Amino acid sequence: MTDDRLVTAGEGTGHPRWVAGAPIPAPLRLHRATVQPSWVDYNRHMSESSYLLAFGDNADAFFRYIGIDEQYRADGHSLYTVETHLHHRREVGEGESLSMTLRVLDLDDKRVHVFHEMFLGDGGPLLATAEQMLVHVEMRAGRSAPMPRALARRLEAIHRAHAQLALPETVGRPMRINRA
Amino acid sequence: MGERPTPFSTYSTVVREEWLDYNGHMHDASYGIVFSDANEELFAALGLSVDYSATARASLYTVECHIRYLAECSLGQPLRAATIVVAADARKVRLYTELLHEDGRRAATGEFLYLHVDTALGATTAMPTDRHDRVQDMLGAHAGLPRPSHLGLGVGAPRAGLRDT
Numbered sequence: 001m002t003d004d005r006l007v008t009a010g011e012g013t014g015h016p017r018w019v020a021g022a023p024i025p026a027p028l029r030l031h032r033a034t035v036q037p038s039w040v041d042y043n044r045h046m047s048e049s050s051y052l053l054a055f056g057d058n059a060d061a062f063f064r065y066i067g068i069d070e071q072y073r074a075d076g077h078s079l080y081t082v083e084t085h086l087h088h089r090r091e092v093g094e095g096e097s098l099s100m101t102l103r104v105l106d107l108d109d110k111r112v113h114v115f116h117e118m119f120l121g122d123g124g125p126l127l128a129t130a131e132q133m134l135v136h137v138e139m140r141a142g143r144s145a146p147m148p149r150a151l152a153r154r155l156e157a158i159h160r161a162h163a164q165l166a167l168p169e170t171v172g173r174p175m176r177i178n179r180a
Numbered sequence: 181m182g183e184r185p186t187p188f189s190t191y192s193t194v195v196r197e198e199w200l201d202y203n204g205h206m207h208d209a210s211y212g213i214v215f216s217d218a219n220e221e222l223f224a225a226l227g228l229s230v231d232y233s234a235t236a237r238a239s240l241y242t243v244e245c246h247i248r249y250l251a252e253c254s255l256g257q258p259l260r261a262a263t264i265v266v267a268a269d270a271r272k273v274r275l276y277t278e279l280l281h282e283d284g285r286r287a288a289t290g291e292f293l294y295l296h297v298d299t300a301l302g303a304t305t306a307m308p309t310d311r312h313d314r315v316q317d318m319l320g321a322h323a324g325l326p327r328p329s330h331l332g333l334g335v336g337a338p339r340a341g342l343r344d345t
Contacts, residue, residue, distance in 0.1 A: 042230050049210070049213040053209035053212075081249055083246070084208065084249075086244065087243070087244055113336055171334075175244050176267075
């Protein structure tokens with residue numbers, strides 16, 4: 001590893017960790033960010049890849065919350081993103097503050113289906129959403145692997161806590177051009 | 181023309197160090213950079229890129245993006261892109277782009293929906309006729325290309341796409 005590599009906000013400290021028995025927020029609110037100068041494109045709005053970066057940081061905060069950190073990865077396992085579907089609702093410019101939510105929609109022994117929302121500031125309008133499928137992998141073999149029980153139990157608890165939330169309208173919806 | 185249709189395939193790149201994540205593979209967001217750059221080359225060919233947005237006070241905004249990550253990419257690997265205009269009208273363009281390794285394996289696929297937006301009004305507006313004609317020409321040229329079975333499916337659809345061509 002060199003210093004040139006992309007270091008995400010989820011790396012390091014500052015994000016909440018799992019506390020056994022503590023109430024689980026629905027949805028989780030683990031990550032905030034400010035739109036960086038390098039995130040905006042020639043239209044002076046946040047670029048596509050910057051949304052992926054910001055949602056990726058939110059996913060990293062979630063990983064840290066459930067216990068997937070440097071040590072967990074050093075032991076050979078991680079969660080990989082296999083699919084991401086972004087919906088953009090509203091443009092956002094440099095210097096604006098962002099707050100993120102994350103909910104667990106579904107899971108099995110290897111996969112976690114999550115949904116992120118990005119809001120302007122605190123309680124501002126919805127800017128974008130991301131639906132993602134994450135897979136637990138054995139990194140050296142490069143293949144999916146069942147999650148250890150301790151991790152699965154945490155995710156099951158989060159899934160139960162999030163079952164009360166209404167299903168977002170875009171979940172599972174394919175992309176198409178609607179003609180009037 | 182009578183020629184066999186081919187996807188728009190001018191873009192190629194090499195995986196850069198700053199695109200890697202803590203696992204030493206290309207970060208999710210870096211695929212987004214590559215997809216955006218590849219799609220921008222197509223829009224430049226249609227006269228709908230940076231210069232257009234500066235003079236026309238209109239631009240293509242991404243409203244939806246669906247990426248499937250299929251294979252890891254590591255430092256120094258060459259990548260190329262192949263894009264099909266899947267659907268389009270005067271206000272919307274839908275693209276399907278594959279990122280391919282040197283041996284033809286797919287590293288990722290992306291579906292993108294763009295709206296043509298009047299940047300002053302912040303509302304969709306019809307493209308000028310000349311631009312719309314170019315888009316329709318490319319749409320027509322790509323009409324004969326095979327459509328992958330995973331096109332237009334939601335997240336978590338069965339991964340038949342891993343085996344199709």
